[in-house]
Amino acid sequence: MSKKAAQDAPQPDRLIFPGVAAPLAAEARLWLRRLAGVRRASPLTVEAYARDVRQFFAFLREQSEAPPDFATLAALRPVDIRAFLARRRADGVASRSLLRQLAALRSFAHHLAREGLARVDSLDKIRSPKVARVLPKALPAEAACEMARGEDDDSHRAPWILARDAAVLALLYGAGLRISEALSIRRRDAPVGAVESLTIIGKGGKARAVPVILPARKAIETYLELCPHRLAKDGPLFVGARGGALSPRIVQLTVERLRGALGLPESATPHALRHSFATHLLSRGGDLRSIQELLGHASLSTTQIYTAVDKARLFEAYRAAHPRA
CATH class of the missing domain: 1.10.443.10 (Intergrase catalytic core)
Incomplete structure (x- = not known):
């Protein structure tokens, strides 16, 4: 990524998660900041993970009147995760994008567990979508x-x-x-x-x-x-x-x-x-x-x-x- 593109990419501290409990939103920004700093994830990866988690939070908000918080995530069942993935699939999202979205959610869940804030064990019980292996097409x-x-x-x-x-x-x-x-x-x-x-x-x-x-x-x-x-x-x-x-x-x-x-x-x-x-x-x-x-x-x-x-x-x-x- 060019220097200009990196500068234009959203910064973790400025990302917002509407309709989410303030402590959970703050922890999501901390997680993204660590991805960018400690894990050295690219700005595009950070932006994609933020979007994935934001979409999941929006789905949870639809299921309940209360803003999602740590307790909401800890209480999730595998059927709840499958319902979210089914919704995304119905929206036309391909398996590769679903795989990345699931990876983003698991990464955030592991962060919450390390910080002692919530355990989202249901994510580890979900089988990852199968992605067809596409061979690179080289030119003569x-x-x-x-x-x-x-x-x-x-x-x-x-x-x-x-x-x-x-x-x-x-x-x-x-x-x-x-x-x-x-x-x-x-x-x-x-x-x-x-x-x-x-x-x-x-x-x-x-x-x-x-x-x-x-x-x-x-x-x-x-x-x-x-x-x-x-x-x-x-x-x-x-x-x-x-x-x-x-x-x-x-x-x-x-x-x-x-x-x-x-x-x-x-x-x-x-x-x-x-x-x-x-x-x-x-x-x-x-x-x-x-x-x-x-x-x-x-x-x-x-x-x-x-x-x-x-x-x-x-x-x-x-x-x-x-x-x-």
Whole structure:
């Protein structure tokens, strides 16, 4: 997430929980503050958890005339939790969102238990919704390279903006970055010249070093040569048309244009370039542990989904290594 986006995100101390007993609302804000500080949750995660708990409080208020308080939560039965989840499901909420909402409620319940304020044992008796495992959709290597070049033949856009977009996309595919990670790079950390690596702060505030290949470095150098704005050393490397921090939405729109120009499917998104980075490394013999480090995955099991994507390489390795293959 960019610095500006983090500043614009709601602060835990300012979040309100209408229709809730004041002590419970205060404790919810303390819980969110600890998530942001001690657990180093991202502002977007804090905002989502706050929204999840607020919706649950609103449901409880509908069931009773009294504002929800600690006693209300302690008295909850599994059937009450299931009724809330059923309501959310009826509203069209998908399993993945329900899973996150249940995780938010459990996190808050554990906080209340640690503080000795209430035990909400009913939440631990609820089975989590099943979520279908969606495999990442990587692009063919040639298509990924074309998209990373960012050439959409749009004569109405300034050359420096075309160069900027190409540099961002080159990082997504060449270094496996998320959009938020690419846009969080500061000018003074730009990988140009002899600088061949970047230190990225990913999810959960975890730092990782990623190598930056020569084509990506040259794309950034071209962008810097053409950029008309004076970039502060501590400011963002990538800026918008008016010189402010570049919005992720601009990158998404750029990819939509490229998708049409190159005849690629809707699955060709900015994040697909990150998936392509991992899949293509694996297909060229990269090991999962190294790819895990490059992607910044906390668990190797997250990276292992790419083994299902690249079945061809696995079968090739089997035929080459097995004595009776």
